[in-house]
Amino acid sequence: METTATPPDITTGLPPPTEDIALPNPDVSHADPKSSSEPTELNDYTTERSEPMETNDFSNEPGAEPQAQPESQPRKRRRRRKRIFTDMISSTASRLRVLRPHAKSSTASAVDEDEDADALTGYLRKRRGPSDLSKEVDIEALIAISVGFPVDSLTEEEIEANVVPQIGGTEQANYIIVRNHILARWRSNVAVWLTRDHVLESIRVEHKNLVNSAYNFLLHHGYINFGIAPAIKDVKNKASDELPLGSVIVIGAGLSGLVAARQLIFLGFKVVVLEGRARPGGRVRTKRMSGSDDSVVGAADLGGSVLTGINGNPLGVLARQLGWPLHKVRDICPLYLPNGMMVNSDVDSKVESSFNKLLDRVCKLRQGIMEEIRSVDISLGTALEAFRRVYKVAEEPLERMLLDWHLANLEYANATLLSNLSMAFWDQDDPYEMGGDHCFIPGGNGRLVRALAEDLPIFYERPVGCVRYGSDGVMVYAGGQEYQGDMVLCTAPLGVLKRGNIEFVPELPQRKKDAIDRLGFGLLNKVAILFPYDFWGGEIDTFGHLTEDPGMRGEFFLFYSYSAVAGGPLLIALVAGEAAVKFEKNSPVESVNRVLEILKGIFSPKGIAVPDPVQAVCTRWGQDQFSYGSYSYVAVGASGDDYDILAESVADRVFFAGEATNKQYPATMHGAFLSGMREAAHIMRVARRRSVSPTAKVNAINHESNDVDPLFESPDLAFGSFAVLFDPQSTDVESNALLRVAVMSGKSEVDHIHLFGLLQRKQAMELNGLEDDVKRMEMLAHTFRVGLVGINSLCNGAESLISRIKSVKSNPN
Numbered sequence: 001m002e003t004t005a006t007p008p009d010i011t012t013g014l015p016p017p018t019e020d021i022a023l024p025n026p027d028v029s030h031a032d033p034k035s036s037s038e039p040t041e042l043n044d045y046t047t048e049r050s051e052p053m054e055t056n057d058f059s060n061e062p063g064a065e066p067q068a069q070p071e072s073q074p075r076k077r078r079r080r081r082k083r084i085f086t087d088m089i090s091s092t093a094s095r096l097r098v099l100r101p102h103a104k105s106s107t108a109s110a111v112d113e114d115e116d117a118d119a120l121t122g123y124l125r126k127r128r129g130p131s132d133l134s135k136e137v138d139i140e141a142l143i144a145i146s147v148g149f150p151v152d153s154l155t156e157e158e159i160e161a162n163v164v165p166q167i168g169g170t171e172q173a174n175y176i177i178v179r180n181h182i183l184a185r186w187r188s189n190v191a192v193w194l195t196r197d198h199v200l201e202s203i204r205v206e207h208k209n210l211v212n213s214a215y216n217f218l219l220h221h222g223y224i225n226f227g228i229a230p231a232i233k234d235v236k237n238k239a240s241d242e243l244p245l246g247s248v249i250v251i252g253a254g255l256s257g258l259v260a261a262r263q264l265i266f267l268g269f270k271v272v273v274l275e276g277r278a279r280p281g282g283r284v285r286t287k288r289m290s291g292s293d294d295s296v297v298g299a300a301d302l303g304g305s306v307l308t309g310i311n312g313n314p315l316g317v318l319a320r321q322l323g324w325p326l327h328k329v330r331d332i333c334p335l336y337l338p339n340g341m342m343v344n345s346d347v348d349s350k351v352e353s354s355f356n357k358l359l360d361r362v363c364k365l366r367q368g369i370m371e372e373i374r375s376v377d378i379s380l381g382t383a384l385e386a387f388r389r390v391y392k393v394a395e396e397p398l399e400r401m402l403l404d405w406h407l408a409n410l411e412y413a414n415a416t417l418l419s420n421l422s423m424a425f426w427d428q429d430d431p432y433e434m435g436g437d438h439c440f441i442p443g444g445n446g447r448l449v450r451a452l453a454e455d456l457p458i459f460y461e462r463p464v465g466c467v468r469y470g471s472d473g474v475m476v477y478a479g480g481q482e483y484q485g486d487m488v489l490c491t492a493p494l495g496v497l498k499r500g501n502i503e504f505v506p507e508l509p510q511r512k513k514d515a516i517d518r519l520g521f522g523l524l525n526k527v528a529i530l531f532p533y534d535f536w537g538g539e540i541d542t543f544g545h546l547t548e549d550p551g552m553r554g555e556f557f558l559f560y561s562y563s564a565v566a567g568g569p570l571l572i573a574l575v576a577g578e579a580a581v582k583f584e585k586n587s588p589v590e591s592v593n594r595v596l597e598i599l600k601g602i603f604s605p606k607g608i609a610v611p612d613p614v615q616a617v618c619t620r621w622g623q624d625q626f627s628y629g630s631y632s633y634v635a636v637g638a639s640g641d642d643y644d645i646l647a648e649s650v651a652d653r654v655f656f657a658g659e660a661t662n663k664q665y666p667a668t669m670h671g672a673f674l675s676g677m678r679e680a681a682h683i684m685r686v687a688r689r690r691s692v693s694p695t696a697k698v699n700a701i702n703h704e705s706n707d708v709d710p711l712f713e714s715p716d717l718a719f720g721s722f723a724v725l726f727d728p729q730s731t732d733v734e735s736n737a738l739l740r741v742a743v744m745s746g747k748s749e750v751d752h753i754h755l756f757g758l759l760q761r762k763q764a765m766e767l768n769g770l771e772d773d774v775k776r777m778e779m780l781a782h783t784f785r786v787g788l789v790g791i792n793s794l795c796n797g798a799e800s801l802i803s804r805i806k807s808v809k810s811n812p813n
């Protein structure tokens with residue numbers, strides 16, 4: 001009878017990276033609850049706004065006792081429905097084996113397999129048999145996949161970093177094996193600093209160049225030796241004798257800003273972090289709740305809470321480094337009717353399966369119209385409702401209520417109404433979703449934030465109002481002061497960018513402003529209630545509540561029990577969809593009373609009295625001036641590409657990180673974390689490029705050398721002085737294309753320089769349709785507003801496009 005909306009995670013079939021899997025560990029004890037300096041009152045139904053909160057609010061958060069998990073009858077559910085990608089595993093492992101053909105071994109005892117891996121990792125054969133070696137290499141590949149690496153190709157970041165001299169071929173295949181090996185090696189013990197010499201112990205010396213390349217890449221991009229283990233911090237904190245690579249002003253001390261700042265300092269930059277609030281963490285906020293006498297306390301995560309998928313998750317690595325055992329969120333979730341009765345399990349499974357079928361139908365519909373999808377995009381809500389009517393799904397009132405519960409759950413995952421979500425792209429990030437259990441960090445995520453913020457140069461209560469940038473650097477204005485730097489990294493949430501609260505001078509490029517407008521930034525709110533004791537029972541982590549009014553289906557539709565991790569009897573009720581917006585207009589007392597009414601409706605019929613709360617807190621993320629919402633979503637008319645556009649840097653001076661810049665992992669804490677690492681590496685690349693050619697400015701354009709010109713030997717379009725290369729991975733008319741224009745620089749015809757620009761495929765075709773170059777230049781500048789620059793001044797989006805073109809040209813099959 002039990003089904004789950006979640007397919008097996010991608011590591012099924014082979015042993016997962018066990019160190020990343022968190023299971024409840026009843027043997028491990030935690031720190032005792034301690035007192036905090038935060039003043040609280042009994043029955044203090046406070047409202048959380050953009051509160052000026054002391055940083056020491058995070059001190060002394062209680063530890064928690066994880067509990068054993070007896071799994072009982074109610075149904076299993078998860079936060080988000082995933083599509084099934086079972087193919088990934090088999091193709092992954094088999095393709096890897098193709099890369100490593102089997103051959104005779106020279107040793108008498110060895111069997112004829114794994115020659116390539118043996119040649120690279122000769123040490124392994126000494127310790128284990130060859131089939132073990134094969135397994136080992138496969139497992140290392142799976143670990144790399146869980147961290148987000150493709151199985152037999154390079155990432156765009158790797159191509160940009162020139163990790164191998166030539167893309168494709170044996171060298172690349174060997175590099176991948178070495179890279180996976182280093183990654184897996186560090187992941188097997190994240191408490192220590194993995195040195196290059198350690199790696200060389202297990203790789204043959206003739207492959208030293210591959211080790212250097214893979215090691216440098218993984219280190220600089222924050223895939224190894226990151227985090228807050230004492231041994232890691234010791235190495236990272238050692239002052240470097242080298243001159244700083246430059247100075248970076250980081251706007252925002254949320255996860256992305258904190259991670260980026262730490263990594264930038266390690267990479268050799270001077271860094272300052274400007275934070276508008278009086279605390280670090282941004283949308284991760286753990287509030288210590290307690291009664292007046294501190295007899296009960298609880299750590300409540302009012303923002304980001306669940307580590308959604310632990311395999312490969314960098315936040316899981318941090319928890320391991322600090323020795324914090326994670327608590328697996330048990331996905332058993334009984335549902336209760338408004339009258340307090342538990343939903344009949346037959347009806348429950350019938351409606352859940354109908355709900356999944358509706359989603360499948362939407363999937364099939366869009367597959368059928370993939371080509372036209374951008375122009376015919378409608379909302380997911382509209383599509384689901386149309387199919388519901390056609391197939392007469394959930395017409396009975398009870399079934400309708402149940403279906404509404406599932407829709408509310410989807411609105412929670414996406415922080416918005418289904419009527420706002422793009423049918424075409426709402427789940428574009430599904431293929432990348434981190435596998436493994438969903439987990440809580442005992443004591444709340446604020447503990448991680450505190451550890452990440454330690455020793456960083458953060459200036460609190462410095463709301464940035466303006467960023468000026470130019471060829472000489474950046475100037476940031478915050479709290480009446482000016483900060484000057486070489487570069488700025490903006491991690492302000494999409495909600496803040498949408499409001500225009502930070503002025504950019506000159507204005508951001510139109511394409512970025514359009515992406516900011518198109519992407520959605522939604523709302524999810526919470527009511528956290530600390531009770532004098534746990535009356536709901538400790539054996540489940542979630543239970544749901546059905547509502548008759550479809551418009552209010554998201555109102556307290558799901559309760560999370562944090563008793564296992566908060567250090568006290570804490571419940572958090574979620575408010576999603578339309579209800580989340582209405583919720584912000586209600587008084588906190590009204591909202592808490594409504595939650596209590598629902599709880600009484602569920603528990604009183606069972607003879608269980610609901611006690612008065614000790615303390616309750618309601619969030620107001622929509623009114624928070626440092627976020628204006630909860631997290632991003634793909635709105636109708638937007639697509640996953642908009643996340644990439646948000647990530648693009650401007651003029652090599654202004655960089656962007658944050659969850660809404662992460663196409664693979666948006667709307668999550670780990671997405672924010674990874675975006676911070678990504679931008680630190682990006683800033684380093686740009687700074688190095690600049691330091692190699694410090695005069696790579698407009699007047700030095702004709703001296704710029706580039707490896708892009710050879711790509712134009714066979715352009716996709718050529719007309720007049722113009723040549724164009726299309727994105728080889730997309731036929732979309734709005735996909736990016738790289739334009740090269742030959743401009744006369746002297747008197748003779750051969751005296752010309754090349755300028756470059758990024759435009760859309762359809763714009764290139766329009767230019768092709770014009771009669772002469774003068775008209776083309778006019779259209780380019782005035783209609784398309786595309787500026788031409790030297791190759792080194794192209795934006796980040798161009799870098800990844802060039803990587804894709806290079807990759808295809810060097811490996812046409």
Ligand SMILES: Cc1cc2nc3c(=O)[nH]c(=O)nc-3n(C[C@H](O)[C@H](O)[C@H](O)COP(=O)(O)OP(=O)(O)OC[C@H]3O[C@@H](n4cnc5c(N)ncnc54)[C@H](O)[C@@H]3O)c2cc1C
Nearest residue numbers: 252254256276282283304305306464626658659668669672
């Ligand atoms: C209610 C809620 C529930 C969530 N649940 C989960 C979950 O269960 N699992 C999960 O993985 N994720 C969850 N998330 C999402 C997750 O919390 C975020 O994706 C992540 O924390 C975002 O980090 P960030 O660094 O991108 O942005 P932020 O954390 O918002 O950091 C940006 C920082 O910039 C600061 N700032 C803004 N404007 C200015 C300015 N003008 N000047 C200076 N500073 C400024 C902000 O104060 C903030 O500190 C949830 C979020 C919310 C709100």
